Amino acid sequence: MQEFQHKAFNELFDLSGKVAVVTGGANGIGKATALRLAEAGANIAIADLKLEDAQAAVKDIEALGVKALAVQCNILKDDDLVAMVDTVVAEFGTVNVLINNAGGGGGGRENPDTASVDDIRRDFELNVFSGWRLSQLCAPHMKKSGYGSIVFTTSMSSVNKSPNMSGYAGSKAAVNHMVANLAHDFGPEVRVNAVGPGATRTDALKTVLTPEIEKKMLANTPIKRLGEADDIAGAMLYFAAPISTWVSGQTIFVNGGGVQTLD
Known part of the structure; x- marks a missing residue:
């Protein structure tokens, strides 16, 4: 039986020498995450x-x-994904942390009377x-390095349950369950988890947020502000x-304690 070793507080958040890839890392949640990981000592690859x-x-x-390294990457193109990982490994030698932050869709624009199957397919x-x-x-790079953590961005x-969100909501629900399964596939060397933001002030939210919607969101949020x-x-x-080395397969919602919807 492995003996428990108490670690100093600063060691618990120390990513010195680790390499983190952040997709969609140029702005918003992605950039904030990249900066936070860098403050913890990680070298960063921004894929955007x-x-x-x-x-x-x-x-x-x-x-x-x-x-830090900037890599242009369209996540819808497999060649871009392969080339991006190859570029990061060539520059830094490995990948230890992957933040699967890039994504899209939603915004209450998926009325099944007008949306096409291609619209829904694109969400997935x-x-x-x-x-x-x-x-x-x-x-594979994480396993070889001896340290691996994959984090997906999911969503509230x-x-x-919201109207006109079936494709986006369905794809994010799939992420939650996929994370739980990938934790088994990649463990014990690699942990896989997800963070589900509530209503967060980003450029994407600005396109659909109105004073009326914000008021309703805050009425259902114990911490009376948007994220x-x-x-x-931080999550x-x-x-x-x-x-979090004994945490895998989990989804945590960072939402001010509330349930925010667009309807």
């Missing part, structure tokens, strides 16, 4: 569709004293298939860091 935005994020990350390609594929590509929509990107980044750091 917009290279200029990724390069700007890299400058902010490097200012924290770690190494963005939110499920790309993350599964990146996990498949990164897990995965457990809420900020840093709120979500991402928890799953990425050694403090």
